[in-house]
Amino acid sequence: MEFKLNIPNTLAIGFFLFAFLTFQITEAKVHRHTLKIKSKAYTRLCNTKEILTVNRELPGPTLRAYRGDKLIVNVINNANYNITLHWHGARQIRNPWSDGPEYVTQCPIRPGQSYVYRIDLTIEEGAIWWHAHSQWARATVHGAFIVYPKRGSSYPFPTPHREFPLILGEWWKKKNIMDIPGSANKTGGEPAISDAYTINGQPGYLYPCSKPDTFTVTVVPGRRYLLRIINAVMDEELFFAIANHTLTVVAKDGLYLKQFNTTYLMITPGQSMDVLLHANQRSDRYFLAARAYSSAFGAGFDKTTTTAILQYEGVPLTDELNRNPPVLPPYNHTEATTRFTSQFRSLRPVNIPVKIDTRLLYAISVNLMNCSDDKPCTGPYGKRFSSSVNNISFVNPSIDILRAYYRRIGGIFQEDFPRNPPTEFDYTGENLPFPTRFGTKVVVLDFNSSVELVLQGTNVLASDNHPIHLHGYSFFVVGSGFGNFDRQKDPLRYNLVDPPEETTVGVPRNGWTAVRFIANNPGVWLLHCHIERHATWGMNTVFIVKDGPTKSSRMLKPPPDLPSC
Incomplete structure (x- = not known):
């Protein structure tokens, strides 16, 4: 499979709607396709600024494959910054040349140049992701990477009616993101704190300028959905929840877990989680929300809350929402974090090293x-x-x-x-x-x-x-x-x-x-x-x-x- 990912010159945009791209994959072999690079004008409220994008999207395109597939990704750098990409959660067996961190496994792709990454999927299954691994480019250069069960196999849970990637990110109103680390290095202080968290590119309903474009998950009463949740935030762990709904965690980092139910998640930057949602509540419109977990005493952090909407089919699209926000733990609630992560257990038999060298x-x-x-x-x-x-x-x-x-x-x-x-x-x-x-x-x-x-x-x-x-x-x-x-x-x-x-x-x-x-x-x-x-x-x-x-x-x-x- 070949995807051509283009990182264009910085593009003047505001907040984006999330775009789902589906690539048809028919067999576990290398298929060569070209994703054509097109210009697209985005007009959104709030401030307009220049950011790096992939194929003029924020988040970037979702890559989809099956366990055991091979992917070829041609990255063309039309930006004014050096770029590398990392396939976060992919093992890259014997192939560190395609792993991505700049000056560790490769020199960066310079402006006007390109590089072909090759990814051979092995044991990965579930939501992983891809992102820039150079400077601070991953703030906007990132996307979901969904790996389905091997052909002929099935999920270790009932097949969901539909899936929704949810990428948690950050937004700076006035700062050029690529200038942030250099400015901090000059002063020796902390980097600039973001002005908002985002869900699929939108800060959400609580921000007046983002309210019309708040991302919406539409569900049919009684059906089950698979949420592919990825934390692409630069600097904070996040609590996440959906008002009035219990979530079932089934996988993390592209590896299955023993299922457990929870009313909230704590997901760190870099982590991905597969979560089942049963649409079993009264038909209404409910908030999805995320905000920071910050345990470092005295450290500055973004204290805002990002939201999306869970929309039951048939409910009128009005401005009225179920006003009960999801119950999220306090910002510094380490006990809640520990209670959540202590439930992780491998689903399948594991071969743990016993004798340590x-x-x-x-x-x-x-x-x-x-x-x-x-x-x-x-x-x-x-x-x-x-x-x-x-x-x-x-x-x-x-x-x-x-x-x-x-x-x-x-x-x-x-x-x-x-x-x-x-x-x-x-x-x-x-x-x-x-x-x-x-x-x-x-x-x-x-x-x-x-x-x-x-x-x-x-x-x-x-x-x-x-x-x-x-x-x-x-x-x-x-x-x-x-x-x-x-x-x-x-x-x-x-x-x-x-x-x-x-x-x-x-x-x-x-x-x-x-x-x-x-x-x-x-x-x-x-x-x-x-x-x-x-x-x-x-x-x-x-x-x-x-x-x-x-x-x-x-x-x-x-x-x-x-x-x-």
């Missing part, structure tokens, strides 16, 4: 650094914000790490990333010093080695819930808790029976999360926080997984059109 403890932290000149920065105490993993703030190299590794180019990265914090201390105590330094360092893993990675949150500056995403892999979340990880006691409480398999996991505020995986996908793979300000400040690191002994366990060769730096 490599044990890693990564302390993740928001830090402060001295300013580089005599002028004070706008961060706390006149310093500048930074972030780190094991005291290292990641720095992008001059060429991508993958190319340097494959071609044995020296001086681009170092293989001495610390496998434990350089200094052991009370990570979740008060008023902690946690100095950081810049570096481009990696950990090298032997092929097929079993890995346990403990992600330890810290209270160095402002403890937060960190959504950590590992490229190239899924992992089993075997344990989680608050406080400092105890190597003797906490493993005794691991779930080694049915832990959830995920690709993006939230490390709780002032707590820890333990994950396990087999390093059987050779290549260069990024691990990072999906809160964009944290990633921008340096909360990233890299695994290099060596080739295996056979041809089928070795990394593929680089493609001929690989962008140069």
